[in-house]
Amino acid sequence: MEDGTRQITRPFTVALLGNPNCGKSSVFNQLTGLRQKVGNFPGVTVDKKLGKAKLPDETEVRIIDFPGTYSFYPTSLDERIVVQTLSNPSDENYPDAAVYIADVTRLEKHLLLLTQLRDLGLPVILALNMADVADKEGMEVDHLGLARSLEVPVVKLSGRTGFGMETLKRELQLLHQGITYQTLPAPFYKLSPLEQSTSEAVSEMVPGANLYQGLLIAHHYQWLPFLSDAQRKLIGDVVQRNRFESLRSQVDETMQRYDKFTPMARQSIRDVRPANRNITDKLDAILTHIIAGPIIFLILMLLLFQAIFTWASYPMDLIEAFFSLVGSLVHDKLPHGWFTDLLNDGILAGLGGILVFIPQIAILFFLISLLEEVGYMARAAYMFDRLMQVFGLNGRSLVALISGGACAIPAIMTTRTIGNWKERLITILVTPLISCSARIPVYTVLIGFVVPPKTIAGLFNLQGLAFMGLYLLGVVAALLSALVFKWILKSRENSFLMLELPEYRTPVMRNVFLTVWEKVRSFMWEAGRIIMAISIVLWVLASYGPRADMQAARQEALVQAKERQLDETATANLLAARQIEASFAGHIGKFIEPAIRPLGFDWKIGIALVTSFAAREVFVGTMATIYSIGSAEDDYSVRDRMAMERDPLTGRPVYSLAASLSLLIFYVFAMQCMSTLAVVRRETKSWKWPLVQFLFMSGLAYLGSLITYQLLA
Ligand code: GDP
Numbered sequence: 088m089e090d091g092t093r094q095i096t097r098p099f100t101v102a103l104l105g106n107p108n109c110g111k112s113s114v115f116n117q118l119t120g121l122r123q124k125v126g127n128f129p130g131v132t133v134d135k136k137l138g139k140a141k142l143p144d145e146t147e148v149r150i151i152d153f154p155g156t157y158s159f160y161p162t163s164l165d166e167r168i169v170v171q172t173l174s175n176p177s178d179e180n181y182p183d184a185a186v187y188i189a190d191v192t193r194l195e196k197h198l199l200l201l202t203q204l205r206d207l208g209l210p211v212i213l214a215l216n217m218a219d220v221a222d223k224e225g226m227e228v229d230h231l232g233l234a235r236s237l238e239v240p241v242v243k244l245s246g247r248t249g250f251g252m253e254t255l256k257r258e259l260q261l262l263h264q265g266i267t268y269q270t271l272p273a274p275f276y277k278l279s280p281l282e283q284s285t286s287e288a289v290s291e292m293v294p295g296a297n298l299y300q301g302l303l304i305a306h307h308y309q310w311l312p313f314l315s316d317a318q319r320k321l322i323g324d325v326v327q328r329n330r331f332e333s334l335r336s337q338v339d340e341t342m343q344r345y346d347k348f349t350p351m352a353r354q355s356i357r358d359v360r361p362a363n364r365n366i367t368d369k370l371d372a373i374l375t376h377i378i379a380g381p382i383i384f385l386i387l388m389l390l391l392f393q394a395i396f397t398w399a400s401y402p403m404d405l406i407e408a409f410f411s412l413v414g415s416l417v418h419d420k421l422p423h424g425w426f427t428d429l430l431n432d433g434i435l436a437g438l439g440g441i442l443v444f445i446p447q448i449a450i451l452f453f454l455i456s457l458l459e460e461v462g463y464m465a466r467a468a469y470m471f472d473r474l475m476q477v478f479g480l481n482g483r484s485l486v487a488l489i490s491g492g493a494c495a496i497p498a499i500m501t502t503r504t505i506g507n508w509k510e511r512l513i514t515i516l517v518t519p520l521i522s523c524s525a526r527i528p529v530y531t532v533l534i535g536f537v538v539p540p541k542t543i544a545g546l547f548n549l550q551g552l553a554f555m556g557l558y559l560l561g562v563v564a565a566l567l568s569a570l571v572f573k574w575i576l577k578s579r580e581n582s583f584l585m586l587e588l589p590e591y592r593t594p595v596m597r598n599v600f601l602t603v604w605e606k607v608r609s610f611m612w613e614a615g616r617i618i619m620a621i622s623i624v625l626w627v628l629a630s631y632g633p634r635a636d637m638q639a640a641r642q643e644a645l646v647q648a649k650e651r652q653l654d655e656t657a658t659a660n661l662l663a664a665r666q667i668e669a670s671f672a673g674h675i676g677k678f679i680e681p682a683i684r685p686l687g688f689d690w691k692i693g694i695a696l697v698t699s700f701a702a703r704e705v706f707v708g709t710m711a712t713i714y715s716i717g718s719a720e721d722d723y724s725v726r727d728r729m730a731m732e733r734d735p736l737t738g739r740p741v742y743s744l745a746a747s748l749s750l751l752i753f754y755v756f757a758m759q760c761m762s763t764l765a766v767v768r769r770e771t772k773s774w775k776w777p778l779v780q781f782l783f784m785s786g787l788a789y790l791g792s793l794i795t796y797q798l799l800a
């Protein structure tokens with residue numbers, strides 16, 4: 088599915104690089120607009136944004152937005168991706184040229200990576216971003232002087248206003264035509280004799296690598312994935328023989344670079360900024376205040392939660408109404424038969440199940456990227472990071488956990504911003520334990536059985552308390568599981584919190600809308616396909632069965648209907664109930680009965696467990712089908728029917744207190760949502776983690792129910 092494998096001649100490829108928060112993505116959006124897509128770097132979960140830009144002479148170049156990076160001595164997975172791509176000229180993502188984005192208001196901090204990038208032997212353009220801020224604050228920038236001392240073309244740019252984009256494209260064109268660099272400038276950093284001899288030997292082993300790339304490989308040969316074991320061993324020998332000390336050499340190199348570029352930066356920039364930072368400082372005094380800060384955050388999150396919960400319900404109702412309308416049209420207008428059924432219960436149900444999540448995803452990401460753009464999210468992460476670290480999570484996990492209360496799908500998609508892979512993974516794994524809105528119908532039906540609608544102390548409704556108890560149980564389970572995963576999972580990287588907080592800014596709406604669009608699209612295509620496939624499989628399971636069984640069930644239902652003189656609807660209901668019993672789903676239900684007996688469940692509940700794998704709320708619908716045994720008392724609700732259900736052996740109610748509680752506990756913990764699994768697969772780029780999650784949550788559900796039932800029954 089990746090391009091590059093199919094193409095033989097590669098388009099001219101430009102890498103966008105820069106420190107985190109330099110405005111790289113904004114520039115990328117300016118250059119490419121909607122002509123972008125998301126892929127991933129080979130074998131890892133780091134997103135790679137690809138886009139196309141048109142140069143003034145109409146040539147199209149390919150742009151890759153690399154993850155934010157501080158230097159070629161990486162501290163995070165994101166940074167490693169950059170290093171492994173750029174130190175290997177044969178990498179499929181190795182660029183033909185680079186545009187380095189630097190925040191001009193922090194130039195002295197941002198030039199380190201530029202000077203490293205320059206030494207790779209790639210043509211580089213330096214873009215001084217945030218030119219609008221520099222102008223407003225009265226900074227004077229001598230970009231031509233800087234170009235002379237650094238020996239690279241320099242343009243002033245604003246990812247916000249679009250200022251300078253045409254100049255940048257013109258520079259890219261000159262570079263593409265080979266006009267800018269006749270020869271590349273001499274390396275910025277001069278290697279020590281020891282480094283020189285080490286990297287000469289190393290660079291010979293990797294095709295196309297220049298001297299500085301040789302040095303980088305010597306530093307990182309232990310983990311660089313493109314090296315073969317044989318190469319690794321040879322490089323290890325060279326390093327040993329030369330007594331090459333990686334850490335010392337890294338420090339020396341970094342110091343030398345700073346010593347050289349700091350005066351260059353100071354000469355070309357006159358920073359006459361008044362105490363403008365005050366606005367940020369003043370806001371921070373409140374927003375990150377030790378008491379006010381968390382309260383404001385919780386209020387914001389409450390609003391966010393309300394928004395996904397209530398605002399989204401209108402478009403969701405519309406989508407559901409639309410699909411039920413189309414469904415009944417299909418049902419009435421098309422000839423009866425398997426195709427109509429497949430269309431209705433397989434394909435339309437799947438499509439509806441995909442589209443119904445879109446309002447929640449869109450609203451959540453609209454609000455979150457707004458907060459992100461303004462600069463608030465970094466603060467929130469910073470405030471809660473310490474606390475969340477206790478559970479192996481990250482400050483940013485809190486947003487996922489809270490929005491998981493509405494729906495795990497968009498919540499899991501927000502974990503993209505968690506830089507540390509282990510913390511991100513744990514967040515993904517535990518978020519579905521938070522009770523989402525789809526559990527509400529199940530909770531409602533079952534609590535109705537178990538808990539009398541009494542009010543205690545004249546204030547608290549007992550059923551309401553039970554609801555809250557279930558929610559709390561989910562939260563506690565999520566946090567405890569996080570602790571367990573923290574302990575089990577091995578980490579490849581240190582957690583590392585960005586200490587530099589961005590300044591508050593008014594949001595760029597273009598970035599916000601592009602984020603929303605990207606999330607919606609990737610959910611529809613990547614998770615949507617899986618949801619559709621599972622939906623069809625579940626339809627087959629519930630509508631087909633061994634032929635003889637299905638026919639017998641049909642006969643029996645018809646005879647019974649005749650005997651009892653049922654009307655048409657009642658007959659259809661009875662037929663549906665008997666058919667699902669005889670179907671593959673029914674067989675599975677019966678097959679698993681011995682396993683779920685100890686939990687207090689019979690095979691009918693077993694069927695509902697199987698079908699509600701599609702989505703939890705299907706439970707109520709399946710129960711309605713199974714119990715819609717046509718009879719005179721047809722206006723009983725599902726709940727009444729379930730209450731009347733007796734165990735054929737013991738004659739006791741099936742939905743006793745113990746069994747109902749056990750079922751409730753099961754639904755708190757179980758991973759009954761194919762859409763979540765599909766999203767987890769998309770976010771972790773493998774089937775391993777959704778599988779682990781499924782097994783772990785099912786195990787938890789089983790144990791929880793077992794204990795509950797055995798204690799109470
Ligand atoms: P990235 O982390 O490098 O991808 O940076 P983003 O593109 O996400 O930008 C970080 C923040 O800087 C966002 O709030 C942007 O709106 C803002 N930003 C980006 N470019 C500019 C610019 O040229 N001027 C101003 N004032 N803000 C910018």
Ligand code: MG
Binds near residue numbers: 111112
């Ligand atoms: Mg970005």
